[in-house]
Amino acid sequence: xxxxxxxxxxxxxxxxxxxxxxxxxxxxxxxxxxxxxxxxxxxxxxxxxxxxxxxxxxxxxxxxxxxxxxxxxxxxxxxxxxxxxxxxxxxxxxxxxxxxxxxxxxxxxxxxxxxxxxxxxxxxxxxxxxxxxxxxxxxxxxxxxxxxxxxxxxxxxxxxxxxxxxxxxxxxxxxxxxxxxxxxxxxxxxxxxxxxxxxxxxxxxxxxxxxxxxxxxxxxxxxxxxxxxxxxxxxxxxxxxxxxxxxxxxxxxxxxxxxxxxxxxxxxxxxxxxxxxxxxxxxxxxxxxxxxxxxxxxxxxxxxxxxxxxxxxxxxxxxxxxxxxxxxxxxxxxxxxxxxxxxxxxxxxxxxxxxxxxxxxxxxxxxxxxxxxxxxxxxxxxxxxxxxxxxxxxxxxxxxxxxxxxxxxxxxxxxxxxxxxxxxxxxxxxx
Amino acid sequence: xxxxxxxxxxxxxxxxxxxxxxxxxxxxxxxxxxxxxxxxxxxxxxxxxxxxxxxxxxxxxxxxxxxxxxxxxxxxxxxxxxxxxxxxxxxxxxxxxxxxxxxxxxxxxxxxxxxxxxxxxxxxxxxxxxxxxxxxxxxxxxxxxxxxxxxxxxxxxxxxxxxxxxxxxxxxxxxxxxxxxxxxxxxxxxxxxxxxxxxxxxxxxxxxxxxxxxxxxxxxxxxxxxxxxxx
Numbered sequence: 001x002x003x004x005x006x007x008x009x010x011x012x013x014x015x016x017x018x019x020x021x022x023x024x025x026x027x028x029x030x031x032x033x034x035x036x037x038x039x040x041x042x043x044x045x046x047x048x049x050x051x052x053x054x055x056x057x058x059x060x061x062x063x064x065x066x067x068x069x070x071x072x073x074x075x076x077x078x079x080x081x082x083x084x085x086x087x088x089x090x091x092x093x094x095x096x097x098x099x100x101x102x103x104x105x106x107x108x109x110x111x112x113x114x115x116x117x118x119x120x121x122x123x124x125x126x127x128x129x130x131x132x133x134x135x136x137x138x139x140x141x142x143x144x145x146x147x148x149x150x151x152x153x154x155x156x157x158x159x160x161x162x163x164x165x166x167x168x169x170x171x172x173x174x175x176x177x178x179x180x181x182x183x184x185x186x187x188x189x190x191x192x193x194x195x196x197x198x199x200x201x202x203x204x205x206x207x208x209x210x211x212x213x214x215x216x217x218x219x220x221x222x223x224x225x226x227x228x229x230x231x232x233x234x235x236x237x238x239x240x241x242x243x244x245x246x247x248x249x250x251x252x253x254x255x256x257x258x259x260x261x262x263x264x265x266x267x268x269x270x271x272x273x274x275x276x277x278x279x280x281x282x283x284x285x286x287x288x289x290x291x292x293x294x295x296x297x298x299x300x301x302x303x304x305x306x307x308x309x310x311x312x313x314x315x316x317x318x319x320x321x322x323x324x325x326x327x328x329x330x331x332x333x334x335x336x337x338x339x340x341x342x343x344x345x346x347x348x349x350x351x352x353x354x355x356x357x358x359x360x361x362x363x364x365x366x367x368x369x370x371x372x373x374x375x376x377x378x379x380x381x382x383x384x385x386x387x388x389x390x391x392x393x394x395x396x397x398x399x400x401x402x403x404x405x406x407x408x409x410x411x412x413x414x415x416x417x418x419x420x421x422x423x424x425x426x427x428x429x430x431x
Numbered sequence: 432x433x434x435x436x437x438x439x440x441x442x443x444x445x446x447x448x449x450x451x452x453x454x455x456x457x458x459x460x461x462x463x464x465x466x467x468x469x470x471x472x473x474x475x476x477x478x479x480x481x482x483x484x485x486x487x488x489x490x491x492x493x494x495x496x497x498x499x500x501x502x503x504x505x506x507x508x509x510x511x512x513x514x515x516x517x518x519x520x521x522x523x524x525x526x527x528x529x530x531x532x533x534x535x536x537x538x539x540x541x542x543x544x545x546x547x548x549x550x551x552x553x554x555x556x557x558x559x560x561x562x563x564x565x566x567x568x569x570x571x572x573x574x575x576x577x578x579x580x581x582x583x584x585x586x587x588x589x590x591x592x593x594x595x596x597x598x599x600x601x602x603x604x605x606x607x608x609x610x611x612x613x614x615x616x617x618x619x620x621x622x623x624x625x626x627x628x629x630x631x632x633x634x635x636x637x638x639x640x641x642x643x644x645x646x647x648x649x650x651x652x653x654x655x656x657x658x659x660x661x662x
Binding site for chain 1: 432457506507509610612
């Protein structure tokens with residue numbers, strides 16, 4: 001059917017940061033579909049310039065209050081890579097434990113506060129506290145637990161305190177770890193409840209599914225979020241050292257956040273990408289949840305990213321329990337922070353809740369940061385979101401306007417974009 | 432941090448209607464009495480929006496370091512704005528609207544602010560106490576003693592003792608000195624006490640042969656926007 005359609009969603013709600021969606025269809029043909037990023041640029045990479053290497057993680061954590069552990073960790077890994085600092089096994093375990101807390105926290109926040117209101121026909125978590133207090137309570141309890149995991153290791157979730165170049169400056173209390181272990185174990189029930197809830201909710205399906213490229217970290221013998229090497233499902237030979245040759249950022253006029261592509265074109269990062277790329281590394285609970293949630297890899301439907309996040313909640317709890325076990329088995333002991341041995345360039349890559357996060361710094365002989373590059377998950381997904389909107393809109397163009405609007409908003413939300421994070425790209429390349 | 436009030440959220444929502452919280456809610460209304468404002472100002476449109484909020488709200492509270500002192504964002508003010516834009520977005524970027532930016536300022540550079548909740552992040556405790564006071568119709572109490580006091584109460588060993596530099600003696604407390612408790616130092620995220628030359632923790636300063644001015648010299652991560660004004 002030939003049809004004209006103009007939709008502009010100003011400052012799309014229940015996503016982090018400021019973005020508008022513009023859809024312009026004339027005579028049944030898509031003239032324009034874009035996600036405008038109108039957030040103010042923040043220039044974090046320039047803010048870092050000239051600052052001491054041991055201030056970097058503190059400054060860069062402030063990029064985001066939701067994925068503060070991820071930014072802190074990517075920053076530390078970059079500094080430690082640049083300065084030849086090797087951290088102990090204990091420090092690695094502690095950092096990974098905080099990561100589990102963050103993954104859980106971010107996904108629970110997204111699912112309960114931002115996604116479920118859609119399914120329950122409400123505008124936010126606020127009415128849900130009244131209409132479905134049981135659901136709201138589960139969400140709040142899981143969120144509090146995730147906060148407590150981060151707080152036990154890092155002092156708090158927003159923004160971690162105890163993480164410094166060379167290790168972790170605070171030892172969690174054994175009693176606290178034991179207490180959390182019990183709570184984590186019990187939280188599987190709440191996650192099962194959430195999974196059942198999601199299964200009962202109306203599920204959107206994406207029409208005209210095409211194969212897509214997934215990029216994430218991939219590790220040996222672990223579901224990689226803090227460790228591992230970057231990996232592409234389409235076989236681009238990605239390595240930590242050559243990432244900047246494979247992942248290209250570019251400017252589009254309607255966005256304060258840069259877009260990114262690989263040599264193969266559009267790619268997706270985040271929970272769905274990780275579950276696809278690391279299916280074999282999923283633990284027993286995570287894989288069972290994935291199967292129950294209807295994920296069969298390769299799973300290309302972007303709406304499934306919500307389910308993949310829940311799968312990762314299971315995975316995070318499972319991993320947190322085994323990390324606590326290893327820490328308790330080894331026995332905790334006070335360690336000094338490892339010292340820098342050299343200076344130069346370094347890269348730190350982690351899996352933030354929303355996808356692969358790259359920090360790269362050049363540090364001079366005085367230990368001052370000369371230049372910095374960050375590639376943020378949401379910026380990498382922007383092109384993918386727009387591509388998906390382009391194939392979604394023609395397929396549903398005959399539906400009522402409000403339905404189209406709803407499908408588009410849900411699509412953008414499924415990617416769980418963090419717009420303010422993505423608006424401080426820097427074009428300095430280390431040639 | 433507001434969303435981390437998991438236990439208190441249901442009770443808060445019994446007492447107040449949240450009418451505008453775009454990141455968490457679809458509905459938005461422009462009818463409010465208390466406005467919590469996050470973030471610093473670096474664009475004309477933001478200043479305009481801020482002035483509109485001031486007109487509508489009876490009480491404006493600056494929420495967090497970016498809003499109350501300019502916070503870390505002020506690090507950007509070390510460079511000329513055009514240089515920043517071209518550095519990040521390429522040549523000619525200063526002509527494009529999407530990359531528009533200006534000197535970062537705290538919100539009280541544009542409007543009158545009734546109360547401040549300091550810190551990056553804000554302490555949950557302080558947020559709840561200010562909110563409670565506002566709802567009860569009393570005046571919120573904002574701490575004006577240095578972090579050293581909180582740090583002593585927390586039972587920490589002074590980090591100067593370990594040869595590190597700490598901004599605790601001149602920084603506004605209210606955070607329970609959490610950064611020192613967890614193995615760090617005070618970075619000064621809550622800004623200076625109202626009159627650092629008098630209000631500073633002189634006992635600590637004297638013991639280590641320091642003056643308020645000498646400690647304030649390393650006070651350049653946070654509060655960079657305000658420090659010139661105060662001196």
